[in-house]
Amino acid sequence: MPKYRTKEGYTIDDKGNKVMSITPSIFVGTAESEDGEKIQVLTTWGQSPMVEFEDGSQVVWSWNELINEAIELKTQEEPTSSANEVSQ
Numbered sequence: 419m420p421k422y423r424t425k426e427g428y429t430i431d432d433k434g435n436k437v438m439s440i441t442p443s444i445f446v447g448t449a450e451s452e453d454g455e456k457i458q459v460l461t462t463w464g465q466s467p468m469v470e471f472e473d474g475s476q477v478v479w480s481w482n483e484l485i486n487e488a489i490e491l492k493t494q495e496e497p498t499s500s501a502n503e504v505s506q
Contacts, residue, residue: 420483425474441478443468 423429428436443460450456458470468478 420477420479423476423478425471441468441476443470 421429423439423441427438427440429439431437442463444463446459446461448456448458455472457472460468460470462468462478466478466480467484468476470476
């Protein structure tokens with residue numbers, strides 16, 4: 419499961435305890451969410467993918483988590499219709 423760090427720098431450990439942590443990171447680029455929020459794309463020093471939101475909160479994935487999610491999405495059935503499709 420990806421790790422979420424609050425804007426104050428806290429994560430939750432396996433026992434449910436609040437832990438202060440710092441993750442050194444390398445800037446990769448910027449992105450913008452659909453609602454206009456500016457997002458920084460980074461990697462950790464160990465090269466794990468990381469996203470930092472405008473409020474300073476962060477999410478870090480392991481490469482295995484990202485790969486497993488990609489495999490899961492690939493193996494899902496394709497949608498049979500979309501709400502945005504127009505009938506002809």
